[in-house]
Amino acid sequence: MSVDVQGPALSVLSKVAQADWPDRLNLRKPFEKFIYTGSRASFRMMAERSASKPRSDRPRTDDLFDLSLSEEQQMLVDMLQGFALEVLRPAAHEADAQALVPAALLNQASELGLAFYGVGEAQGGMAGERTVLSNALITESLAQGDFSLAAALLLPLSAANCIRRWGSPAQQAELLPAFVGETGAPAYALAVTEPAMLADPKSPATRARKRGKHYILDGDKALVLGGLQASRLIVAAKASDGPALFVVEASSKGVSRRAEPAMGLKACGLARIQLKGVKVPASQRLAGADFDxxxxxxxxxxxxxxxxxxxxxxxxxxxxxxxxxxxxxxxxxxxxxxxxxxxxxxxxxxxxxxxxxxxxxxxxxxxxxxxxxxxxxxxxxxxxxxxxxxxxxxxxxxxxxxxxxxxxxxxxxxxxxxxxxxxxxx
Known part of the structure; x- marks a missing residue:
């Protein structure tokens, strides 16, 4: 483990080790093992770096579709399943009834440091290049507690993954360090789904018109997970050269939000967001014309x-x-x-x-x-x-x-x- 990664990794391990809920879940010994092996590869896997090296239990080739999990992946799954079953599931009914994730649960989830898994090493995180499968394991494990709560708690990781994958080096350096700061990950929401009947997500109706050094955004977004609590939005819009993503301050002039209760996902705080003449600096457009x-x-x-x-x-x-x-x-x-x-x-x-x-x-x-x-x-x-x-x-x-x-x-x-x-x- 590089020196740059070892510090953040041990910092997260220390936070988790000092939390009280591992004792309630009988997970103290696994955490002690994490800490003891923290200078090796245990938390590396939790940041997906081990996905880029051969599995320790059997040889691997790039042509082999291997369904077995590494030791570190299995430890990660076991830990998160314990958290999901013992913490998320008991809280799910009340969260659904109140249409809100309890603040205490958000604090407990922040102790897991999930956002670290979406931030690259250069910005103080621990995500390697090959992270997709382990992110899926994280998501699957948390969802065993509750679908809606898992989705809500995964929003910071999703935003970090999006910025790391599609942001320019300058944007990554500006936006990603906040996800691994001492105050916790910022509240982001991804605004993509639109309210039109038979709306095609590949062709957003939301428009982004270039005006000098800014873009002007107009359109509606529906069923936005965490949209009411988010301080920043990652908005999908159609620019002159194709679909694009924009980082928008939720407090910007022209942004209006309201609750959008639905059949499910109540704890996520679903929102309808309207963008009317919202002015966004061109520097806040993620990726470029070759954006996939x-x-x-x-x-x-x-x-x-x-x-x-x-x-x-x-x-x-x-x-x-x-x-x-x-x-x-x-x-x-x-x-x-x-x-x-x-x-x-x-x-x-x-x-x-x-x-x-x-x-x-x-x-x-x-x-x-x-x-x-x-x-x-x-x-x-x-x-x-x-x-x-x-x-x-x-x-x-x-x-x-x-x-x-x-x-x-x-x-x-x-x-x-x-x-x-x-x-x-x-």
Whole structure:
């Protein structure tokens, strides 16, 4: 580990080690192991640097599609799953009811230092070049606690990934250090989805007109995750030379926001944002004329796929013990073929979703074309995630319709996979 990376890595490790929730989750020993090996590669993986070197447990070639996780990846997954199940899930019902992420939960999540994984080493973070699969693992693990809370907590990481991937060196040097500062990551939101019927995300209706050293933005954005609380927006708009991204101060003249309650994702604070003659410096346009907007959308699609896989796994893990314990006609309902086959279908569909997601991520972080795989993953996840949510509700019968069990909330959240575009970024 380089000297530049070792300092931030150990700083994050120290923050996590001093937190009180690892004791409640019985994760103190894993954290001690992280700290003890902090000068080696343990936290390197959590910043994805280990993705660029051979796996320690078996040889790897660039032509091999390897589904096994490295030791560091598995430790990261175990840690975040513990946080998701013991911290996010108990808080999810109230967050959904209040349509707000509790401040205490935001503070606990900041102790994880997720934004560090999206900031490059030059700006004080720990993200390497090959980070996509591990970002998907982070997303999937958190989503096992709750889809909506996971999406809300991943907004800083998404914004950092977006700036690191598409920003110029000057923009990265200006914007990324704040994500790894002592005061915590700034509140960003990605404004991409638009309210028009059958809106095509590849062709934004929001317009960006060049006026001297500024751009003038006009348009509407819908279902913006975290849009009400964000201090900065990353807005997708159509410029004269094609789609582009702009970093916009949420307090800018001409920006108006209002709550946009929806069927699901209530804890995310969904917002409708109107941009009317918003003046943005040309220096705040990310990337240039060669910006690959389709790749930007593909990375977003993979983020929602990872959320769908994680929540689908949560649903499967929830219905299996329920059906084994629920008695009907003197035996567990899981003994009925109609129930057993439905659970088996969930498991099969979930593995298919995960394989397509991981395949697309593996290609993306290897620098290979991945649009086809991302499209297939999005297509499958959009369809099967809704079916998994629906089947989970069905398996619980009348209980599935009530808020006594989380499956009704997961069902509502999973439907968003087929609706949203661009709100997150792996």
């Amino acid at each position: 907007f389709q790749a930007f959308l593909d990375y977003s699609a993979l983020a929602f796929c990872a959320l769908a896989v994680g929540t689908g796994q949560a649903a499967l893990d929830y219905v299996v013990p329920y059906c084994n314990e629920r008695q009907a006609f003197g035996e567990p309902i899981s003994h009925r073929q109609g129930v057993a086959f439905m659970i088996a279908d969930i498991a099969i569909e979930l593995e298919s979703m995960r394989m397509l997601l991981w395949r697309a991520c593996a290609l993306a972080e290897s620098g290979k074309p991945f649009h086809r795989e991302a499209y297939l993953a999005r297509l499958l996840c959009a369809e099967k995630a809704m079916k998994i949510g629906c089947d989970a509700v069905q398996l619980l019968g009348g209980h599935g319709f009530t808020q006594e069990h989380p499956v009704e909330r997961w069902y509502r959240d999973l439907r968003s996979v087929a609706v949203l575009a661009g709100g997150l970024h792996l």
